Amino acid sequence: MFSGSLVAIVTPMHPDGAIDWPAWERLLTWHSSAGTSGIVVGGTTGESPTLSDAEMLALIERARTRLAGRVALIAGAGSSSTAAAVERARQFSAAGVDGLLVVTPAYNKPTQEGLFRHFEAIAAASTVPVVLYNVPSRTAVDLLPATVARLAKLPRIVAVKEAVPAMERVRELVALTPAEFTVLSGDDGTAVAAVAHGAKGVISVTANVVPEAMAQLMSVALRGDREGALRLDAPLRALHEALFVEANPIPLKWAMLQRGLIESGLRLPLTVLSESHQPRVRAALESAETPMPLRTKSA
Numbered sequence: 001m002f003s004g005s006l007v008a009i010v011t012p013m014h015p016d017g018a019i020d021w022p023a024w025e026r027l028l029t030w031h032s033s034a035g036t037s038g039i040v041v042g043g044t045t046g047e048s049p050t051l052s053d054a055e056m057l058a059l060i061e062r063a064r065t066r067l068a069g070r071v072a073l074i075a076g077a078g079s080s081s082t083a084a085a086v087e088r089a090r091q092f093s094a095a096g097v098d099g100l101l102v103v104t105p106a107y108n109k110p111t112q113e114g115l116f117r118h119f120e121a122i123a124a125a126s127t128v129p130v131v132l133y134n135v136p137s138r139t140a141v142d143l144l145p146a147t148v149a150r151l152a153k154l155p156r157i158v159a160v161k162e163a164v165p166a167m168e169r170v171r172e173l174v175a176l177t178p179a180e181f182t183v184l185s186g187d188d189g190t191a192v193a194a195v196a197h198g199a200k201g202v203i204s205v206t207a208n209v210v211p212e213a214m215a216q217l218m219s220v221a222l223r224g225d226r227e228g229a230l231r232l233d234a235p236l237r238a239l240h241e242a243l244f245v246e247a248n249p250i251p252l253k254w255a256m257l258q259r260g261l262i263e264s265g266l267r268l269p270l271t272v273l274s275e276s277h278q279p280r281v282r283a284a285l286e287s288a289e290t291p292m293p294l295r296t297k298s299a
Contacts, residue, residue, distance in 0.1 A: 001099070002037070002182055003218075003222065004035075004037035004218045005035065005036055005201060005202060005207050005211070005217070005218040006036065006038030006040060006072070006202065007031055007039055007208055008043045008203050008204065008205055009027060009031070009039050009046060010045055010256065010262065011042070011059065012024055012027060012261075012263065013262075015264050015265050018265070019055060020265065023261070024062060024063075026261075027262075028062075028063055034211035034212045035215030035219075036207060038071060038074055038098075039074065040074045040076060041060055041073065041074070041075050041097075042059060042060075043101055043203075044076075044103070044135070045208070045249045046059075047249065050270075053088065053091065056075065060073070060075050060092060060095045064096045064097070073096075074097060075095070075101070076101050076102075076103070077089050077122070080105040080108050082105075082118045082121055082122070085102060085118070086122055089102070089123075093126045093127045093128040099131055100126055101161065101203075102122055102131065103135060103139065104118075104133065104135070105139065105141065106139040106140065107139075107140065109140055109141050110141060112144055112146070119132060119151050119154075119157065123154050123157050129158040130156050131159040132151060132157065132160040133160070133161045134161070134164065134186070135186060136163075136164065138163075145169065146176065148173055148177060152176075152177040152178055158182060159182035159183070159184055160177075162183060162186055162199075165189065170183060170185070170194045171197050174198035182200045184199060185201070185202040185203070188206045188243075189237065191221070191233075192226065192230055192233050195221040195222060195229070196221070200222070201218050206239055206240055209239065209243075209255055209256060216232060217233055235287055238284040239285065239287065242255075242283075242284035243255065243281070245281065247270070250272070251273050253266055254278065258282065
């Protein structure tokens, strides 16, 4: 159901942290015309820990209206509290999204059985497809392939976003889950390799800056042309890496500011990209050969 280049979209904000609604509309329109196949609202890249449920519902509503079914709309519904995630699943699935992205709980470190029951409860509360999200580098818990295989048997659990950048993990997930279950890469730098090993696309950070390039890259990779995909990926590799020199989305929002796509707003405890990292991100933007001119003043 979900494939290609899906963007984990930023939440544009004014310098005071308020959501920049005109910028939100512009970003949605841009992705809709750039070949992006899905938009994830309120994921980690969208600063989900600082968004209220009311803000999420407003973001979803505007996205649903603007996209008008042309692009898949997925809402981040994860929480370290199962009860809170269940309530989010009810609210967000009723708001007209095409799916939910549900990250593993952070900090409380459940067992594999706890993870199974957590996602089981969320899927039961949802009325739309659910995409599991495993990112142990952020959450300190690893959703193992055997647990994903158990969850894949449940109604509405249709995919996993896997951010462990190891091809052994991708191969194991593909081998253990049904053919109709979708594995998506959660790591731009290894997305081409992941597709070669059975993934159906990527939920991308880089696509926030170069959506056309990522859409073309995934299209070529999914056709089975790995050499062609690697050629398209080569000018993006520095950007894949530079966007994580500090915690996501700090470098990404700085990069988008340089492109004139958003203002400089971040919500504490996130802060603006350190000056020492700005030259690397700027160089990566230039190597990606995007057509928009860079601003001359650093933020």
